[in-house]
Amino acid sequence: MDYKKKSFFAPFNSLKYLLKDPVTIRYPKENKKTYPEVEGVSPQYRGRHFNDLEKCIGCGTCEDICPTGAIQMVEFDDVKEKNGATKKRPVIDYGRCCFCGFCVDVCTTSSLGMSREYVNNFPTPPEATEDTQGEIISKYFIIRPDLNFSKNQGWITDNNYSWLELKRVVMGIFNPEERSNSFLEIVKGYTKEEAILEARRCVACGLCKDACPIHMDIPEYIMAIFNDDVKESVKEIYKTNPLPEVCGRVCTHKCESVCSLGHRGEPVAIRWLKRYAVDSLPLEEYKNVIANKPIKQAGKSVAIIGGGPAGLSAAYFLSFMGYRITIFEKEAKAGGIARYGIPAYRLPEDALNKDIDFIKSLGVEIKTNTNIDKNMFEKIYKEYDAIIISTGFDLPRSTNLSRNGMENVVGALPFLHDVREFLSNKISDVKITDNVLVIGGGNVAFDCSRSVARLQKMKFGKVKVTQVCLETPDIIPADKEEIEESAEEGVTLIYGMGPKEIILDDKGNIKGLDFMKCESVFDENMRFNPKFNENERLICEATMIIEAIGQAPDYSFIPEEYRSKMKFERGKIVLDENYSTGIEKIFAAGDIVKGPDIVNGIATGLNAAKGVDKLFN
């Protein structure tokens, strides 16, 4: 009975579902019940891409991670050129894309995102034939994402969820108390484990390679460090850079300023990785790793005047081309600005010597303590097949405040030179007082004030250094680390002031310096042309003044007949495309051509070497 009753009434049971809401929805008329306040798909849906083409730097990391090979980097003409970016932009093949969103999670600039648009519809091309339809349809599938969908944002990745390692491996550094007592190198350098971790962060986009003046293959040598193959790394470094110990410490690292990781986090510590690689391979191993046989025998002799970075670089590359090289260096040791300009706490003697020793081992002759004058220049010109001038900027610029011979006003370079000589026991003392004023805002000025701080600590036990610069914090040319570290060492930095007058006491000794407010440093053409406001004044007490406001070249050793034929522009020699000065056999490199910095020195050294080689072939 019960069974019959159930069979009869059971179908009526389904009537109650007539009154219930349907489970299905009528998209797009209705929103989903799970997120009724949002129209369409969910808020972080992984739909079709959008890309801010201005923000995108074309690093290609999205292409590297794409598991389906749907992304291709294509060079476009309508993309604006900018520093640290290629003209390539991602193009996505929606026939392959699996909408995983990995490209968004690894995007270095966060320009790439995914929208909540998922329908990719297009009219059926009426003109399509069987042969052409594939081509026509692919136009709708293979597209460059632009900002079309950016208003309908879906899956976007902030720094918290980024797959990139945005934080740098912390570099060990001596604390300010420890380091300001001596000229020991501040930075400890990476250990093997730290270096591998840091090398792992690199996405190998190669933007650094384009930014580097000598186009070092940075991704390649970082990859070798990551694979714990220091030999391969050093081999790769030496292909383009003959002074890696120097560059690994004091390079202006243009590579790091364009590093794609720098857009979201901290750039890869490229400079320190280079230092790690060369530091961990002893000099004796170099000859097993780096090619040290010339690739040909040119059989010509080249004289290089000035044994600084540019001269050494030219010597290195020329020796591989089989030239006999003689470097004429006026100081007791080669190295130029790297030795006599940069203080030992940034670039220790041993590191510099290692680079120079390797270059010497290639057969380069370095004649030290050899000053070149006009007669000597003539002699060299006759004796050698070519000359490369790389004498650098070694005359200090002065503010013209000090009257002739005023004691206790020194230039930056002579001061730093003396400090280096003092440290290598060549001279017994560096003249210094207990209250020093440094004028300037570049790295050299910081080198001076920090050297003074160390000397004062050694001599007087306390630090009193004031540094005054024209620039405001946003345009100061020195590195950020220099500003931070000098403050830790006790240097007082005053921004936006220009010197007016030296104040003397009754006996004619320096008592202080009168400053006036600097309103602007550059004029509208971005040329250096400071404007001052004399009403706003500041008086700094000091008994010694170091002027670190730049350096100038010295061309007095070049005989008049040659010099008159050379062209100069703002102190620098104007060269043709072969780095020739326009006079037969005379080439130039280094700061007197481009710069001032060491890596540009190396680059011009290489170019001058190429120019020389072209002359004989």
Add this chain to the structure above:
Amino acid sequence: MSEILTYLGKDEEYEVYELFFGPNHPGMSGNFSYILTVDGHTIKKVSPDPGLLHRGFEKLVERRLWLQNIALIPRICVPEPDINEMVYSTAIEKLCHIDVPLRASYIRTIVLEMARLSAFLFGFGGIGGTTGLYTASYWSISDRDYLLDLFEWLTGARVYHMYILPGGVRRDLPNGWTEKLKETIDYLQKRLNEYDRLIYNNPLVIKRLKGLGKIEKELAIEYGITGPNLKATGVKYDIRKMVPYAAYDKIDFDIPSQNEGDGLARAIQRREEFQLSLDIIRKALKDIPDGPVRANMPNPLKFKVPKGEVYVKIESARGEHAYYIVSDGGDKPYRMAVRGGSYTAGLILAQKVLVGCRIEDVALWMATMDICPPDFDR
């Protein structure tokens, strides 16, 4: 007709034919199928014919970076893709000795149970379809949609989530998501009563499933049957309890089991586990701690896994789902082998158990055993 049915001969009573039963995938050809030798309606012999459904997966992973594979492996199982991400990620974490943050473990547990629920709902539809109760499939597929909506909200995609990564999960739970999940769980709880009325208390279904393809405890263990099918024979073996992963060791739950080992026991076992999944999600949502959702992981482009090999298994809706991964210390897997949940059941046990059944039982047996060709069709 001649292609699927081949005349073999004649015995005393009936003509004997070879019947091509399959493919078991509506979307494509070249798939897994059974070749049945039938004597009238009775099956005399079963030979599984593994096809080419997943012919490339294990090879494809060897050519992609460790993290790129996360986009590929969910495709090994459509109803429950997250288990693949979980097994793969756990394997990498074991080889690299990575500690997963606790919150990520809880989120993984929730996601895996949601995936299990949607797989069971698929299975409800399967039983409904093979017994002629098509309402069941309409209901379960539309209820599954609510879970997919939540997946879409959390992971950005409905089916292939690519959400669980080595080191944790890809995103934290969005605002309001937890509340919506609770609502959905409550809704599914209510719906379970209706499924009971529709399927599990339905005299038709009970009559049809009772005694179907009965498997004894010993036979199940001998043939390596796992998951609900094993539990339906009375063996309380569940990897969530035996070798806990994610946050299962921190959540208190009991494994249900049946004794009969027939089709009905298996169907009811799945229904019980559906209830268990709802309970686990409720408990996990209550206990979930705050904190990060992903450990610090290396740059995916330079991610190398130390040399070694590892076998990682988890409890999927169909049983033990496992990967055997060998790394040679490089940036890509050296070799990966997949063991699907219904591997032995569909390929080997079928040859034994199906003999003596009738032709119409084959599809129903496959539905109650949750035979999924992608588990072994490679």
